Amino acid sequence: MRTLLLIIMLIGNILAVPFVNSIHPLVLGMPFFLFWLLIWMIITPLLTWWIYAMDQARE
Amino acid sequence: MTALVTTAIVVLLVVFVGFIAGRDKASRSNIEEWSVGGRNFGGLLIWFLIGADVYTAYTFLGLTGYGYSLGAAAFFAVPYVVLAYPIAYYILPRLWEYAARYKLTTLADYARERFQSRTLGVLVALTGIIFLIPYIDLQLSGITGVVAVAGKGSFANPKAVGTIALVISFILVALYTFFSGLRAPAWTSMIKDALVWIIMIIMVITVPFILFGSWGNMYHTAVTQFPKTLTLHPGPHGDFWFMTSALISALALFMWPHASTGALSSRNANNLRKNAVFLPFYNILLFFITFLGIVAYMVLPHLKTPGYSNVILLYLIQHTYHNGVVQGLMYATVALASLVPASIMVLAASNLFATNVLKDWLIPHMSDSARTLTARWFVFVMTFLALLFGVLFPTQLISLQLEGVSGMVQIIPAIGLSLFWRRLSNSAVTIGLIAGIAMVFLNHFVFKLAGYDGFWGLLVNIIVILLLNGLFRREAERNLQTNRLLNEG
Known part of the structure; x- marks a missing residue:
């Protein structure tokens, strides 16, 4: 599960880049590429938080 | 002139606090106190210390500069800092456990103990010291920039005044690091x-x-007038470059001697885990700072003066705000963002030199007090080297720093992989490290493959390790049996 979360982070932040490299559709007036990076900037630490919570529960 | 005076007052006040932080003699009594604050820093202080590594002058000036000259490619910094923390989550707490148990203060200490190899320790230390020098220079060149932009009109020759300010700031950084250690x-x-x-x-x-x-x-x-700045385009800074540079920089972030110093000063391992979870939220600002570089491209004249893009943020401040005090506070922030991280860098490099180059290699019988004193005096040598370097090669600094990341990441098998792969052998890692660094320079000067040099270096590094590790199986087994670090806990 934790490995899966790491892979998701890698896909969202790195591997998806060539596919989201576009201005349209605009989201909240922002170009799509920049918006994508911005939401992953929020999703990634949330996933790390999840991993942390799982580790804490295990202890 | 008001702006410049405000800047100077704020900067000097903060430097004064740095001296106060070390007024207790204990802060320089031994190497553990001086270099990692006695390993007694709580979660909040670690937060700021690690944050200090991310929010440096180079981040502000560098990223807005990239945004101005490269457009969307500059946003590689976003996935870079975001991904650095899950990586840190897996590496730093484990590293901290070993470091606390065996009183290790540098990553090179860890490499030496883990592989029972003095040579690898020295190699890791030298990698850190060499690649830090241009980084320290870049930090402090932020100060020259501030004086040159803020002093325009007030001085007959702002460039010369900038150089004087640079020398003074190097001296200040050296003095306060010398006295207060990491506490400053x-x-x-x-x-x-x-x-x-x-x-x-x-x-x-x-x-x-x-x-x-x-x-x-x-x-x-x-979107309507400058759409070209908002997406990646084929060429030297296309999507492959974006992906490789983000990934490699993320892997390299905590391999930097100054970043690991911050981590090792933690009071316990769980603080590090918590910080790895919450620090990334701190980075959201980085996104908008990078965008300011694109804003600068939209509103400022596109001058061809060399070094113009490196201080574009300062010109944007000047263009937007017309109040001297406001400008001064902003310039002071940039100046402090260069002084504080520079101090941590100089400290980390000096500790590497005294501990891993001098004690482990050249003068094995050095006493602990001699080592502490050498590390503290080496602060002056290191700052002098950085100053010399900055004066000799002022124009190559940025590209040297980029190569620095590529070089620095090559120690990740020795530091990160070794935490998880018990049968990783010293010889394979050592050869991999050398091959990786060689590939970085070869790719930069000869092959010129697309993407980030560090990516190709790390690829070669890891392939070499995978191919050779089997040959050194006996060596790895012997290390496993005799190494206290691998057998306890």
Whole structure:
């Protein structure tokens, strides 16, 4: 599960880049590429938080 | 002139706090106290200390400079800092456990103990020292920039005044690191970070309103008039470059001697885990700072003066705000963002030199007090080297720093992989490290494959390790049996 979360982070932040490299559709007036990076900037630490919570529960 | 005076007052006040932080003699009594604050820093102080590594002058000036000259490619910094923390989550707490148990203060200490190899320790230390020098220079060149931009009109020759300010700031950094050790940058980084937050939030909110009337209008102007700056284009900074540079920089972030120093000063391993979870939220600001570089491209004249893009943020400040005190506070923030991290860097490099080059290699019988004193005096040597380097090669600094990341990441098998792969052998890692660094330079000067040099270096590094590790199976088994680090806990 934790490995899966790491892979998701890698896909969202790195591997998806060539596919989201576009201005349209605009989201909240922002170009799509920049918006994508911005939401992953929020999703990634949330996933790390999840991993942390799982580790804490295990202890 | 008001701006310049404000800048000077703020900077000197903070430097004064740095000296106060070390007024207790205990802060320089031994190497553990001086270099990692006695490994006694709580979660909040670690937060600021690690934050100090991310929010440096180079981040502000460098990223806005990239945004100005490369457009969307500059946003590689976003996935870079975001991904650095899950990586840190897996590496730092484990590393901290070993370091605390065996009183290790540098990553090179860890490499030496883990592989029972003095040579590998020295190699890791030298990698850190060499690649840090241009980085320290870049930090402090932020100060020259501030004086040159802020002093325009007040001085007959702002460049010369900038050089004088640079020398003075090098001396200040050296003195305060010498006296207070890590406690100086730790406490001053709290003031610096508070200023950074306030100033950056103010800029991010007000710049769009002052220049475009509203946020929506700013994006609208960007999308309709400057669409080229908002996506990646085929070429040297296309999507492959973006992906490889983000990944490699993320892997390299905590391999930097100054970043690991911050981590090892933690009181316990769980603080590090918590910080790895919560620090990334701190980075959201980085996104908007990078966008200010694109804003600068939209509103400022496109001058061809060398070094213009490196200080574009300062010109944007000058263009947007007309109050001297406001400008001064902003310039002071940039100046502090160069002084505080520079101090941590110099400290980390000096500790590497005294511990891993001198004691482990050249003078094995050195006493602990001699080592502490050498490390502290080496601060002056290191600052002098950086100063010399900066004066000799001022124009190559940025490209040297980029190669620095590529070089620095090559120690990740020795530091990160070794935590998880018990049968990783010393010889394979050592050869891999050398091959990786060689590949970085070969790719930069000869092969010129697309993407980030560090990516190709790390690829070669890891392939070499995978191919050779089988040959050194006996060596790995012997290490496994005799190494206290691998057998306890």
